[in-house]
Amino acid sequence: MMILGAVVLFTAASALCGAAQSPDQLIAFRAIQGVGGEWCFRKERRSRKEMREEHPCC
Numbered sequence: 001m002m003i004l005g006a007v008v009l010f011t012a013a014s015a016l017c018g019a020a021q022s023p024d025q026l027i028a029f030r031a032i033q034g035v036g037g038e039w040c041f042r043k044e045r046r047s048r049k050e051m052r053e054e055h056p057c058c
Helices: 002-018 023-054
Strands: none
Touching (some): 002 023
16 A cells, blocks of 8 residues: 555656746656655565565575
8 A cells, every 4th residue: 555655656746747837846846756766666675575575486
C-alpha cells in the first residue's frame, strides 16, 4: 500500500511539472518528483528483499 502512495506522489509531481509557470516552480516540482521516485525505488527494493527472504529459490 505504501508503494501506491509513492507512485501517486511521483505522478502528481509529474503533472505539476507539466503545469509549471516558471523555472522556480519547475525546480520545486522536480524536487518533489525526485522524493516520490526515491520512495518508489526504496519500497520496491524492500519488497523484493522481503520476497526473497520468504521464498528462497536458490
